[in-house]
Amino acid sequence: MAIPLINSVVSWFLKKRIHDMELFMKHPQELQNNLLMDMIRFARSTEVGKKYGFTDIKSYRDFADRVPIGDYSDVQDDIERSKKGENNILWPTPIKWFAMSSGTTSSRSKFIPVSKESLEDCHYAASKDLLCMYLNNNPDSKLFRGKGLRLGGSKKLDKIAGTSAGDLSSILIDNMPFWADYSSTPGNDIALLSDWETKMPAIVQETINEKVTSLAGVPSWMMVLLNNVLETTGKENILEVWPDMEVFFHGGVSFDPYIDQYKKLLPSDSIKYYETYNASEGFFAIQDSNDNKDLLLMLDYGIFYEFIPMKIYGTPDEKIITLDQVEVGENYAIVITTNAGLWRYKVGDTVRFTTTAPYHIKVTGRTKHHINVFGEELIIENAEAALKVAMQNVPCSIKDYTVAPVFMQGKEKGAHEWMIEFEQKPADLKQFTQALDQELQQVNSDYEAKRAHNITLTELKIHEAQPDLFYNWLKEKDKLGGQHKIPRLSNSRDYMEELLRIQSQV
Secondary structure, three states, X not given: OOHHHHHHHHHHHHHHHHHHHHHHHHOHHHHHHHHHHHHHHHOOOOHHHHHOOHHHOOOHHHHHHHXXXXXXXXXXXXXXXXXXXXXXXXXXXXXXXXXXXXXXXXXXXXXXXXXXXXHHHHHHHHHHHHHHHHHHHOOOOOHHHOEEEEOOOOEEEOOOOOOEEEOHHHHHHHHOOHHHHHOEEOOHHHHOOOOHHHHHHHHHHHHOOOXXXXXXXXXXXXXXXXXXXXXXXXXXXXXXXOOOOOEEEEOOOOOHHHHHHHXXXXXOOOOEEEEEEEEOOEEEEEEOOOOOOOEEEOOOOOEEEEEEEOOOOOOOOOOOEEHHHOOOOOEEEEEEEEOOOOOOEEEEEEEXXXXXXXXXXXXXXXXXXXXXXXXXXXXXXXXXXXXXXXXHHOOOEXXXXXXXXXXXXXXXXXXXXXXXXXXXXXXXXXXXXXXXXXXXXHHOHHHHHHHHHHOOEOOOEEEEOOOOHHHHHHHHOOOOOOOOOOOOEOOOOHHHHHHHHHHHOO
């Protein structure tokens, strides 16, 4: 397909789509309410629709009164039935794909349903919108004079039922239209390889001689790939390999820890960085300007939004509000209803609104403590479960602990750094470290994936805290007392650096 023809088609679509987005920006709540009622009518004959009387729901208030708020544990049994080939449970059309995400206490991985509607009207629509916004902001772009390097996951097939499960990225790659495949690299055969030790050099070999103009992927994984590209080619930076590079579309984890590293890999002020907010449950928001990193909440992707103010989250006063009730600067937990059959589902993410006309957000974290610097989404439940088994296997007891990330530096991989104050020390700290690392991989499949072959994360490291280190740290911060707790998991190194400083002074 000739470049002028591609540009003409893209230009036509861009103008049409920008007009559509202007409409949902002007009438956000009206559009959201219409979308919700359409989904309720469409799903009225499903098991969920019959259970909650969708036929009689005439308004949002009816919906909120009848359908309870829930999380993965509330729909897990229905999803397992869907995975085995049963239809019309959560959504009318057959669910053929399941996006694997971080697990809960009852399962190592969550399997999020992906319907044909969510695939086309949400995930693929978002990919097109992302290009629209970028090209609208950069009319002189030469993006389509080369290819986009995509870095996704691997697909696993449930051969018994004929459904497939894997990383969302691999589901998208496996089903993408021809025009997207034409402009992307590597090809599907390599993009969907499951073994990263094989996949990484294969991607390098296929792409280093291509004309790559854009990157798309999770920052931590992409950094590993780019360092491999430099090692293979012997070049000093990525622009020596791909001089036409102009943009990195990224998402999945915070980009803040990686900015300086990417500026070294791509040493040009003309390189653009565009953030996306997409999850297994849906594509939620897109950066819509070159310089402002706030994300535009997309309201016409088949997702109805509700929010829980974090000030009252999990309290007896907890309440649910709709989009028209949110306030700038407040932190909210997201609740979604989707065109894949998730009804009033708590995603577990928190956001803060920066504007409400239109609605722009910043992702602020998770409703639970976690580490998600490398896409591992390690939560406290994972850490506690792994510690319990490790202490049984290598006898010891723990008084306090906290965990921080070790950020990637140059070609150095990331890791998790633990500060542990033992009540009873293990006979062999190295053996305990290995046991804990292994157990974390057992309870969290995303951590296991990042640890595989040390591709992104190396084995965790443990500092043995001096007696009363945490007590002295809280005392220094004037936070002694029962209401002040040790932060177990953090996405920053602030706590760890403070503890290491105190420890070094003794």
